[in-house]
Amino acid sequence: MSSYLALWVTEEPEFQQQVVERAKEELPQGDVLIRVKYSSLNYKDALSAMGNKGVTRKYPHTPGIDAAGVVESSNVPEFAQGDEVIVTGYDLGMNTFGGLAQYIRVPADWVIKRPQGLSLRESMILGTAGLTAALCVEKLVRAGLRPSDGDVLVTGATGGVGSIAIKLLSQLGYSVVAATGKVEQQADFLKQLGASQVINRAELLEGADKPLLRPRWAGAVDTVGGEMMFNVIKALNYGASMACCGLTAGTDFKGNVFPFILRGVNLLGVDSVELPIVVKASMWDKLSLQWKMDLESLVQEINLSEVAEAIKTMLAGQQRGRILVRVD
Incomplete structure (x- = not known):
């Protein structure tokens, strides 16, 4: 041809x-x-x-x-x-x-x-979104997140990265809270993926004028960026971490140092585009074996x-x- x-x-x-x-x-x-x-x-x-x-x-x-x-x-x-x-x-x-x-x-x-454990079709159901979701979860796990620590928030929950992150975290035993602007339409879908609770993303913008918020999240996967991202950081538990990988809500946010110096929280950046090929290959192997999902x-x-x-x-x-x- x-x-x-x-x-x-x-x-x-x-x-x-x-x-x-x-x-x-x-x-x-x-x-x-x-x-x-x-x-x-x-x-x-x-x-x-x-x-x-x-x-x-x-x-x-x-x-x-x-x-x-x-x-x-x-x-x-x-x-x-x-x-x-x-x-x-x-x-x-x-x-x-x-x-x-x-x-x-x-x-x-x-x-x-x-990888032998994935078909070509399965690999593209995952694609960049699945690879990114897995990298987010791996960074949180390496930072010390355990299933017993409490609720893990996923923003942009109905999107590709968000939905796969929910599925993976749930499969690993975590209690997942999904945030979306489409609660009425998508709550059943998100709960089927493994979310224990579905909340309106508007909740995550409350208290934007405050330097810190009541600790609420044991960890977070943020796929949207913008003001919502830093508001979630302000509500992380002491020593907790957020993995950040998206920008659909904007590239800028207004922040302060208090969550980092008073609660010791971590903001973990995640990129799957320029990741060294050996690291990508290792994660694909993991997605084909111990982290394989339906x-x-x-x-x-x-x-x-x-x-x-x-x-x-x-x-x-x-x-x-x-x-x-x-x-x-």
């Missing part, structure tokens, strides 16, 4: 997304050519598809920060034709043509062989032709769980 189908984002006269046929020769240079079987839709993909120049500088472009598929050709000994592989993060789908296409060509040091209840499967509509739903804040994109 000399051509392939891809989601193609064009800039003029306005940003539009459509599935087009492309020539494989137009793919960027790289060590490994991969026939993509599955991708997923992430918030960053939606931003890229709508022309956010902070994500993608140059158009036309194919988004997709996740891809799982089969090696078609390789010029490095680490990968051979027929290997099943995963690519997440680095520059994929940002300024390098991404996984919302039937083919990608990437550097070898972006590629991980599929995520079918939170996934919606679509094909390439349905991605443009799914992007609108995601940017409107109406998406729940994960969107798996069947590419092949």
Whole structure:
């Protein structure tokens, strides 16, 4: 096959997304050519598809920060034709043509062989969102969080990272409180994932004018950022930690030092994009073994032709769980 189908984002006269046929020769240079079987839709993909120049500088472009598929050709000994592989993060789908296409060509040091405990489909139900959620949980556990410590808060609970974090924390025995702006519509869904309680995110903005709040949380996974993030920090128990990985509520917040110097709390930053490949591989192994989850209840499967509509739903804040994109 000399051509392939891809989601193609064009800039003029306005940003539009459509599935087009492309020539494989137009793919960027790289060590490994991969026939993509599955991708997923992430918030960053939606931003890229709508022309956010902070994500993608140059158009036309194919988004997709996740891809799982089969090696078609390789010029490095680490990968051979027929290997099943995963690519997440680095520059994929940002300024390098991404996984919302039937083919990608990437550097070898972006590629991980599929762990035996995960299928290609399962790996993309997880995708960057699942990898990020697991990294958040691992940082909290390493900081000393135990199931007996009390409630663990997850913000942005219905999103990809939030929903998987709830599932994983619950599976590990933690008491999880899910925060969402859609309590009436999504409480049952979140409780099915393992949340013991569902609260309105508006509660987390109360007392924003106070330097500290009553201790309430044994730990937190924050996927939204903004003012809500620091308000949660002010309500962490003594010595507790928050893992922070998102910005949907904003990139700025007004803070003070009191939670850190009076309660000894920790703000733990989490990045899954530029993480060293050996660390990514280790976490993928963990997600395929001791942290493996059944995520079918939170996934919606679509094909390439349905991605443009799914992007609108995601940017409107109406998406729940994960969107798996069947590419092949």
